[in-house]
Amino acid sequence: MDVVHTHGAGESQMFGQLKGFRMTRDRRIILEVLGEAGTPLTAEDTLERANVALPGLALSTVYRTLDELLSRGNVERTLLSNDGRAFFELTGHAHRHYMVCLGCHRMLPIRSCPVDDSVDSAAEELGFEVTDHSLVLYGYCRCCRSGRQSREESAE
Amino acid sequence: MDVVHTHGAGESQMFGQLKGFRMTRDRRIILEVLGEAGTPLTAEDTLERANVALPGLALSTVYRTLDELLSRGNVERTLLSNDGRAFFELTGHAHRHYMVCLGCHRMLPIRSCPVDDSVDSAAEELGFEVTDHSLVLYGYCRCCRSGRQSREESAE
DNA sequence: TCTCTACATGCAAATGATTTGCAGCAACAT
């Protein structure tokens, strides 16, 4: 048999494609946390939020779960040029592109993707087969533009 | 007095804007290495190449120099989603955009920038002031497409 | 429901990249 068995119906529908993935309580909470976050989270962020419901959860478990989900394609990982940590979010949500505020470090999703086929086919002409791409805009959000330092400390 | 003094004329012209930056032999070599590399280098790469001329050079010096140059805007740092290390290159050279091969991990520069004003002004409408952006295409280069694994080990 | 086995977890130690403290050294203004 190929299908995952879970108690609850909710997650098994949502993550029914996760064959061989044991839906433990830890993982359910981690998925919940990712699903409820409106923004990509670091492993540490994820732990903090999961700890509300799961005080004992270990950071290594969060990493292992995120890695697992990553390799299954259920989450995406993003690295920013000004931050050594990795950010994770559910692939379903995938805005994929962000505006990253250099003041408050918030990641604001961009819905539309300005990088389309033209780029891919230009690369293709150079013999390069594009499978994926990432675009990040750096700058300052509205909050940080007006009263630029008031937020810099509050959200760092 | 504000201007850097160096013995040689070459570097002082190129990096004359580097006030307070001491043009030591180590740094001259590091800059040379970055200038001659046709591709962004990691700190370790840089050390290896610099070691040819400077056997005793320490990795920490490379990092310190790169950080210094970074904060002065003379080099740019890029992080890739599949590699924990940072890549550096002279800003002057800045192609800024790359195609990164998932097979051989080579970074191929893209000359043109498909992300232009339209994106910035779209962001601007959302109250976001764009100061910079990064675009990376992931995929497979010509070499790796034909005989995909022959290169995977050779260049890893 | 109960048991068994594979897989998940916590903890602590190992990595890998990058940073830092410190004492000695060298570049550059004078």
Added chain:
DNA sequence: ATGTTGCTGCAAATCATTTGCATGTAGAGA
């Protein structure tokens, strides 16, 4: 030349992430 200030090497410290290992538990089957 010569002192001051800023570089440098070395080793130890961080930071994010990974891994080994002993134990716990989800979920397949009895």
